[in-house]
Amino acid sequence: MDFHLSPQEEEFRDEVRAFLQENLPGEEERKSADFLAQWTTKVREKRWVGFSWPKDVGGGGGSVMEQVILKEEMARQKAPGLGTCFMGLAWVGPSIIQYGNEEQKQKYIPEILDGAYQWCTGYSEPDSGSDLASLKCKCVREGDEYVINGQKIWTSIAMWSKMMILLVRTETAVEAKHDGITCLLVPMDAEGLEVRPIRNMGGGSMFAEIFFTDVRVPVESRLGDEGQGWQVTVSALANERSSIAEVYGLRRKMEELKELARETVRGGKRAVEIPSIRRRLQRADIRIESMRLNGQRFLTKQLRGEPLGSETSINKLHRAALEVEMGELAMEITGSASTLMRGSADAPENGRWADYALGWPEVVIGGGTPNIQKNIIAERILGLPKD
Amino acid sequence: MNFGFTDEQELLRAEVRKFLDQNASIEEVRSQCESDEGFDRKLWLQMAELGFVGLTLPEQHGGAGLDLVTLLVLLEETGRTLLPSPLISTVIASQAIQRFGNDEQRARWLPGLADGSRIGTLALLEQSDDLAPGGLCLQGKTDGDETILTGRKLFVPDAGKADLFVVAFRSGSEPGDVGLAVLERSMAGVSTLDAAAMDLTKRLGSLELDDVRVGPADLLRPEGSAWSAVQSLIDLGAALVTAETVGAAEGALAITTAFAKEREQFGSKIGRYQGVKHPLAEMYVDIESYKSLVYYAFWALDEGEEGAALAVSKAKAYASETFPMAGINGVQLHGGVGYTWEYDIQLYLKRGKWMRPMYGDADYHYDRIAELGGL
Numbered sequence: 155m156d157f158h159l160s161p162q163e164e165e166f167r168d169e170v171r172a173f174l175q176e177n178l179p180g181e182e183e184r185k186s187a188d189f190l191a192q193w194t195t196k197v198r199e200k201r202w203v204g205f206s207w208p209k210d211v212g213g214g215g216g217s218v219m220e221q222v223i224l225k226e227e228m229a230r231q232k233a234p235g236l237g238t239c240f241m242g243l244a245w246v247g248p249s250i251i252q253y254g255n256e257e258q259k260q261k262y263i264p265e266i267l268d269g270a271y272q273w274c275t276g277y278s279e280p281d282s283g284s285d286l287a288s289l290k291c292k293c294v295r296e297g298d299e300y301v302i303n304g305q306k307i308w309t310s311i312a313m314w315s316k317m318m319i320l321l322v323r324t325e326t327a328v329e330a331k332h333d334g335i336t337c338l339l340v341p342m343d344a345e346g347l348e349v350r351p352i353r354n355m356g357g358g359s360m361f362a363e364i365f366f367t368d369v370r371v372p373v374e375s376r377l378g379d380e381g382q383g384w385q386v387t388v389s390a391l392a393n394e395r396s397s398i399a400e401v402y403g404l405r406r407k408m409e410e411l412k413e414l415a416r417e418t419v420r421g422g423k424r425a426v427e428i429p430s431i432r433r434r435l436q437r438a439d440i441r442i443e444s445m446r447l448n449g450q451r452f453l454t455k456q457l458r459g460e461p462l463g464s465e466t467s468i469n470k471l472h473r474a475a476l477e478v479e480m481g482e483l484a485m486e487i488t489g490s491a492s493t494l495m496r497g498s499a500d501a502p503e504n505g506r507w508a509d510y511a512l513g514w515p516e517v518v519i520g521g522g523t524p525n526i527q528k529n530i531i532a533e534r535i536l537g538l539p540k541d
Numbered sequence: 542m543n544f545g546f547t548d549e550q551e552l553l554r555a556e557v558r559k560f561l562d563q564n565a566s567i568e569e570v571r572s573q574c575e576s577d578e579g580f581d582r583k584l585w586l587q588m589a590e591l592g593f594v595g596l597t598l599p600e601q602h603g604g605a606g607l608d609l610v611t612l613l614v615l616l617e618e619t620g621r622t623l624l625p626s627p628l629i630s631t632v633i634a635s636q637a638i639q640r641f642g643n644d645e646q647r648a649r650w651l652p653g654l655a656d657g658s659r660i661g662t663l664a665l666l667e668q669s670d671d672l673a674p675g676g677l678c679l680q681g682k683t684d685g686d687e688t689i690l691t692g693r694k695l696f697v698p699d700a701g702k703a704d705l706f707v708v709a710f711r712s713g714s715e716p717g718d719v720g721l722a723v724l725e726r727s728m729a730g731v732s733t734l735d736a737a738a739m740d741l742t743k744r745l746g747s748l749e750l751d752d753v754r755v756g757p758a759d760l761l762r763p764e765g766s767a768w769s770a771v772q773s774l775i776d777l778g779a780a781l782v783t784a785e786t787v788g789a790a791e792g793a794l795a796i797t798t799a800f801a802k803e804r805e806q807f808g809s810k811i812g813r814y815q816g817v818k819h820p821l822a823e824m825y826v827d828i829e830s831y832k833s834l835v836y837y838a839f840w841a842l843d844e845g846e847e848g849a850a851l852a853v854s855k856a857k858a859y860a861s862e863t864f865p866m867a868g869i870n871g872v873q874l875h876g877g878v879g880y881t882w883e884y885d886i887q888l889y890l891k892r893g894k895w896m897r898p899m900y901g902d903a904d905y906h907y908d909r910i911a912e913l914g915g916l
Contacts, residue, residue: 156840157544158542222542412916426916436911437862444855444859447544447833447834448829454543458545471826472826472830525819527822528815528819539810539813
């Protein structure tokens, strides 16, 4: 066991720290559009956008450990993200790098790295949520074109996206439902494609329903082979392992929550001194620390070249529980004022905690519900019979 | 960055596991813990001969000179099979002597502890059941260069079989006036009373001191504050107990999972039902998580990292809060047979009761985390 960095790793860390020292202004200034534009160019020049991708496609070719160091230093300093094309960087890009042809790589990868526009993800359907592989969105080949008819749902940022990575069913007479699924790269302005935003329980609209009526795309839009869509998707989703970004995000939220508990006075007492609240804050803190260290154990496996399996569900379950718990804690801490939304004079921090307490489903349900994660652990790790 | 064990440590794990599979199956464990002494002395001596007992002691005193992370591997395995042995007690007592004794005292006591011929333990708690300095009431009275001790120490692990007792006492009127004495069972006025322990694999008792005269050569003299010395032993104890808990919890999860794969109700193995598989998955998540915390804590203790004590408290708080519940869930998932003496899951449930307060329960460690700057 050794948690120290090697001399080369320390050198890289110092390079990152020096860059941040030089290029990261005070917290207020970080929000300005001018700064963000400059930042984006500079980190792109450093090849820190798509840092884990191979150099020949324009990535940084960073080692696993360097990726971790970079993410950790960025998160520690609360630096803005590396790149702006969220889903492109998270899984569309990796899918294209692994399964795309030369033309697709040359066309899409530079635009993802530059953040030229957003990608969205058309996976879930009304009847295919947790059981994603049962998806039905119909796709028939007619000459040089695919014709798509059907519906997708829960498609985040669809209304601001230019492209979509889409899973469709090209074959219905298959033995295993995972077969017969094909992956397509579809422009959002295709004729017959309609986006209807869905209002969530917080009042905002971040995701949408998508309706396909005789949408025609050229066969060149296909990523990977016909019927290979499931593999294309799964291998790309398996990308992020050590959950460092999540841990730092949760930590930051936790610090803000502690601050809220120190500043809120309830019945003549600071909330942080109320034993039940205190314990819950500490318990959440410990869970976050355990996530960080679980991530380090996964990382060690990765560095040793051992396959990483379903154990990553551990941190997904922690995160899901923490997002709910921290929202609830904010409500408990602020008492009657907790129910006041943005715009109320007496809403704590202009209602941001109320928004937070209504926002957890995006994470908790979005990435595979906790019940599904528990099934994964029970069946794939503990070897219990399938449902 | 490497959060894993060395090849040597993995080899040790295999060796220990093989040794325990052969000598300490759960049937063996049952008969060992139900015996008068509560453990198998022959097995204990074998373990000592293999170097397990003196693992972390210096070679010059009969130890193997290895680090705590290596000891952690051993403890996970003794925990897995619920081995009844005074290993943790002896390690703490011998570490107290190693850290806070002088050369003469080390030479006098450590070889006997390392070779298993003598068993040691730490006698800390009293009627107050308080791990803070204020909880210490046993007052040492000075008589010339001797200290006279009269009083009781409670909840002393392995009191009935220990030969050496590291005893914390009050040496003056100030809160920080704390002394550490090493008492031998043979000394006049030293006796023990066995308690009826809920967890038979972990015997407890009281140490009864009646006008015990302690000479200067029997006192440990830590550099700096004596209470920080005691606190470091509490931290060590909490770490060792949590390491053993990882193994015990994996054992409990393994037998409950095996049961769920066998037992049929409503025409199906019960392990197929989410009402059964989800609590098992939750158990797994908790075990893996306090495992990560305690692994890190052991490394930090070895390295003398600043955050070592904080890391220990996080691990112990998490384990103290969840492992007792894992025992309860384990019994529930077994159904009626889980309630019987015959099935093994009850042994793990009782281990949960034992470990919860041992070297500080969750509340104690939450307060400690706050004190160390965690909130």
